[in-house]
Amino acid sequence: MVRGLLLAKIGVFLLCLIPLVIMGSAVVTGAAGPNPVEYLSHETGQWGLRLLLLTLAVSPLRRLTGWAWLIRFRRMLGLFAFFYVCCHFLVFAVFDHSLGLPSILEDIVKRPYILVGTLAFLLLIPLAITSTNSMMRRLGRRWKALHRFSYLIAALAVLHFFMLVKVDTREPLIYAGVLAALLLLRLRPGQWLARRTASRREVQKEA
Amino acid sequence: MLIRRPRRSDVKPSEITSESIYRRRREFMKAAGTIAAGSLLAPQWLFSRTLDDLEQLRDLGELKPSPYSTDESPNSFSDITTYNNFYEYGFGKDDPARHAPGLLRVEPWSVEVTGECEKPGTYAFEDLVKPHRLEERIYRFRCVEAWSMVIPWVGIPMVNVLKRFQPTSRARYVEFVTLMDPEQMPAQRRPSLPWPYREGLRIDEAMHPLSIFAVGVYGKEMPAQNGAPIRLVVPWKYGFKSSKSLVKIRFTEEQPLNTWQQITPEEYGFYANVNPEVDHPRWSQARERRVGSFFRQSTQMFNGYREEVAHLYRGMDLRSREYW
Numbered sequence: 001m002v003r004g005l006l007l008a009k010i011g012v013f014l015l016c017l018i019p020l021v022i023m024g025s026a027v028v029t030g031a032a033g034p035n036p037v038e039y040l041s042h043e044t045g046q047w048g049l050r051l052l053l054l055t056l057a058v059s060p061l062r063r064l065t066g067w068a069w070l071i072r073f074r075r076m077l078g079l080f081a082f083f084y085v086c087c088h089f090l091v092f093a094v095f096d097h098s099l100g101l102p103s104i105l106e107d108i109v110k111r112p113y114i115l116v117g118t119l120a121f122l123l124l125i126p127l128a129i130t131s132t133n134s135m136m137r138r139l140g141r142r143w144k145a146l147h148r149f150s151y152l153i154a155a156l157a158v159l160h161f162f163m164l165v166k167v168d169t170r171e172p173l174i175y176a177g178v179l180a181a182l183l184l185l186r187l188r189p190g191q192w193l194a195r196r197t198a199s200r201r202e203v204q205k206e207a
Numbered sequence: 208m209l210i211r212r213p214r215r216s217d218v219k220p221s222e223i224t225s226e227s228i229y230r231r232r233r234e235f236m237k238a239a240g241t242i243a244a245g246s247l248l249a250p251q252w253l254f255s256r257t258l259d260d261l262e263q264l265r266d267l268g269e270l271k272p273s274p275y276s277t278d279e280s281p282n283s284f285s286d287i288t289t290y291n292n293f294y295e296y297g298f299g300k301d302d303p304a305r306h307a308p309g310l311l312r313v314e315p316w317s318v319e320v321t322g323e324c325e326k327p328g329t330y331a332f333e334d335l336v337k338p339h340r341l342e343e344r345i346y347r348f349r350c351v352e353a354w355s356m357v358i359p360w361v362g363i364p365m366v367n368v369l370k371r372f373q374p375t376s377r378a379r380y381v382e383f384v385t386l387m388d389p390e391q392m393p394a395q396r397r398p399s400l401p402w403p404y405r406e407g408l409r410i411d412e413a414m415h416p417l418s419i420f421a422v423g424v425y426g427k428e429m430p431a432q433n434g435a436p437i438r439l440v441v442p443w444k445y446g447f448k449s450s451k452s453l454v455k456i457r458f459t460e461e462q463p464l465n466t467w468q469q470i471t472p473e474e475y476g477f478y479a480n481v482n483p484e485v486d487h488p489r490w491s492q493a494r495e496r497r498v499g500s501f502f503r504q505s506t507q508m509f510n511g512y513r514e515e516v517a518h519l520y521r522g523m524d525l526r527s528r529e530y531w
Contacts, residue, residue, distance in 0.1 A: 033301060034282075034290040034498045035354060095501050096494075111490055164489065166352075167399055167470065168298040 005072060012073050016080040019047045020087075037095045044088035045117075049157045051081035053178050056150060060185035075131050078150070082128045085157075089121050113163035120156035123149055151186075154179050256314035258307075258435060261288060264427040267341055267361050275417055276345035277511070281425075282356040286498050288430045292350065293451060294400055295385070295392035296432070302394075303432035310391050311431040311452065318437070322382075322458035325373035332436055336422055338371075339363040343426070344419055344440070349481045349510045351445035353503075355495045360440050361423030366414040369456075374410065378458035382407045383439055386452045400466055406450040407463035407477065408441065409519075417442055417515055420453070443512040445479045476531025478520075481510035485526055 023043050026032040032039040058074040061067070092114075097103045108118050127147055129135070136143050158179055161172040258264065261284075293303035296310075316332040341361050349355040369381065387403035389395040395402045412418065421440045422429055429435040434451020441448050447467055457463075467475035474488050483493045483506040494503040509516050523530050 034286040035300070035496065037496060037501055038354070095496075096503060098502055107491065110486075113489060167294075 005069070009073070009076065012076055016051070016076070019043065019084070037091065041088065041091045041095075044084050044091060045161070048081055048085035048088050049154070049161065049175060051077055051084060052150065052154050052157060053175065053182065055081055056154060056179075056182045060182065064185075079128060079131060082124050085121055085124055089118075113160055116156050116163065117160035120153045120160060123153050123156070127153075151179075151183065154182075255312050257309055257312055258428075258431045259309050261308070261430060264423075264430060267423045267426055267428060270341050270343040270361055270426060273342045273344050275515075276343065276359075277347060277357060279345075279347065279357045281345055281359045282498055284425050286356060287358055287424055288432055290356075290498060291432045292352075292446065293432060293434065295394050295402075295404070295452075297394050298399075306393065307431035307435075310393065311386075311435060312391055313431070313436040316436050316454075318453055319455045320372050320457075321455070323375045323378035323460060324458045325375065326371065335368060335420075335437070336363065339367055341422070342419075344421075344442075346417075346440060346442040347510050348440075348442065348446055348449075349495060349506065351447055351475075351479070351487060351492075353490060353492065353495045353506075354498055355506075355510075356498045359425055360419065360421040361426060362419035362421035362440060364416055365418040365420055365439070366416065368420055369413060372456070372458070374458045377460045379410055380407055380459050380462050381410060381413045382455075382457040382459055382463035383450050383453055384455035384457070385434075385450050386454045401469060403454075404450055404466050405463065405469075406439065406448055406465045408439075408448070409462075410458075411519055412441065412516075415516060415519065417512060443481060443509040443516045445481060447475075448479050476528065478525075478530050480516075480520070480525065481506060482508060482525055484508075485531065 023032075023040060027036045027040065055074055055078040058070050058077065062070040093099055093104055097107065108114050127150060130139060130143060130146060139146065158172060158175045161175060162169065165172060289304045290300045291303040292300065293307065296303040296306040314332075317329050318332065318335055319329045321327050341363060343359055343361055345357060345359045347355060348358050374381075383406045385404040385406075386392065387395060408418070419440050421434075421438050422436060424430065424433060429438065434453075437453050438451040439449045439453065448465075462477055465475075465477060467479075468477055481492075486492050492506055495506045496503050507513070520530070
């Protein structure tokens with residue numbers, strides 16, 4: 001059993017590396033197109049966001065399916081989300097600003113979409129740091145409260161995406177939809193539905 | 208180094224039928240037959256031609272060099288034809304290359320001239336271009352999205368063409384309209400922008416010797432994805448001012464409303480001169496990424512054409528929203 005879990009973890013780890021491998025080879029072979037930096041920036045950002053949403057989907061999925069083992073992969077997914085977001089920030093810092101701190105700071109302060117994105121990135125750092133078992137033990141109940149920030153971070157990330165598109169909002173809308181669904185699931189749909197039907201009945205009565 | 212001087216009797220490379228076309232001669236005959244039969248039913252399709260294949264682009268012959276050309280090295284033909292903003296074919300940079308060549312019918316093509324001029328009318332593409340000598344203009348091209356290229360356009364000075372229509376004294380602006388035809392431009396089926404795409408210039412901007420009607424790149428006719436068969440190139444302005452696949456020229460007294468200003472007036476204005484000191488409301492315009500390089504470089508005032516065009520804007524505060 002333990003051995004199976006270890007193998008599965010290695011499998012998920014390798015799966016999470018696939019986007020990175022694809023990106024690297026696309027840049028090397030030229031498949032990334034004439035503007036590889038833009039390609040890297042978009043891909044790392046999108047994979048960060050996708051993995052973040054996937055991380056948030058773990059516990060509702062576990063509840064819906066009853067597969068308790070899903071939780072074993074949540075930390076790795078979350079850390080990979082953090083990894084791709086770090087890459088995303090690095091692309092920005094290295095290629096857009098040649099690592100010039102004043103110009104990075106100026107961009108963050110002046111551009112709301114960059115500010116929102118940076119905020120999401122900074123908020124992810126304490127979550128990554130406190131992801132170890134010993135930190136979980138040490139923080140106890142506060143750990144859960146702290147890690148609820150991941151919903152806020154995902155919302156900031158979707159907002160960041162929304163704010164930078166010119167006219168085509170379809171893609172950020174999809175992510176917003178997924179996030180909204182996850183938030184709704186968090187409200188325990190069973191209870192929520194029960195409450196809603198109850199209140200509907202009341203409304204009907206009043207009418 | 209061995210330099211081979213071409214003799215007069217040599218067959219020029221442009222005269223040789225390329226292998227790909229030669230191999231397709233049967234296809235061509237079949238197509239010709241179909242077209243001949245079809246023309247009995249629908250005569251307007253007789254000369255209809257798309258640019259299915261970049262190799263089929265015809266050579267434009269001898270070009271007059273221009274003192275306005277930059278000596279910076281141009282982007283590759285592949286950069287220029289695979290990284291385009293042409294929302295009539297989708298939002299992706301690779302959408303135009305994938306969809307435009309097979310769909311855009313460049314022959315026959317005509318441009319309607321209306322408004323404040325003595326010689327309005329509908330001009331066939333050939334009649335528009337033929338009287339002029341084609342020039343090569345290697346220009347910097349700066350997109351409002353902060354990327355740039357160097358492009359060897361082939362074109363004719365806009366002023367020479369516009370003068371033929373004899374604009375009246377009331378013609379203070381020129382409006383340019385792109386083709387509207389969802390059959391040829393499928394993304395026009397969605398109301399993502401208010402189609403057709405419109406742009407405009409002040410008459411003195413249009414008459415400036417840097418402004419051209421471009422009909423080709425790299426010595427060949429214009430690829431579909433770059434706005435075939437004829438488009439504007441106004442190199443000191445952001446790329447969206449250089450609208451593509453032109454079908455209508457209108458001389459007007461009032462400043463026309465260009466598409467981007469129409470949809471987001473808080474972000475785009477009429478002038479749209481490249482200006483590193485005036486940022487887009489959401490991003491900086493101080494630096495740009497030259498397509499093909501990883502790092503950014505500084506953006507120049509008027510995209511490096513300050514000497515030529517600054518006088519057009521004397522006395523105007525280019526920081527004020529009115530003159531964005």
